[in-house]
Amino acid sequence: MIVTHISTRVLRCRIISGDAKFAGSIVLIPRINMDVSEEDLPIPLRRRQFPVRLAFAMTINKSQGQSVKHVGLDLQSGVFSHGQLYVALSWCTSGDHIKVILDPENTSRKTANIVHQEILNGLQM
Template sequence: MNGTRCIIRSCNRNTVEVEIAVGAHTGEIHLVPRIPLQPSDTTFQRRLLPLKGCFAMTINKAQRQTLHSIGLDLQQPVFCHGMLYVALSRSGKRDNVAYLDSPQSSITRNVVYKEML
């Protein structure tokens, strides 16, 4: 189904074995087959895997990188001095930052230790 998040377990010649990561079917293992694709104006045919790759990284790993768009999971407070700043400064534009906030509050606390300043 479109939008299903999976973890790739193995890649074979004509299939990819995936484990569903979220939702009602979490933990189920499925095989995703290659799908034939043939444009209407040619006799040329390709067989494609209907997958779109993505990745995640920690705030520490994102240091010294510039990313086009970022998403932050702020459901738990940022736990170290300056980490919120580092996370927010990875993208050059404010519009390219999306975040998931805690359902309990709309404020994420940035921890700053005055001893370090």
């Protein structure tokens, strides 16, 4: 979900992942009251806030089909499934905006793209 507009009472957001029938939909998220009434407090507390949590990361599988301006990949342990590296690299709109973290002991500055040849050999071309 990406926040597209912030007002004092409502966030307007666009859904970018999850169930395909909701992808691209605009949703409104209102501020809600959070009441705290613990026995050790002399007065009850009430906070008014948006029920959202900031996220800076997305799994490679969750990102499939997305287009983003900047991508950071943590490849210190490499990818673990067929085609994941291709998917991760292909959702950035510009190669200049891709940043990759590799294992510091990896002096070759390379990582493996896992390709299962048995999948490709079964394709009719």
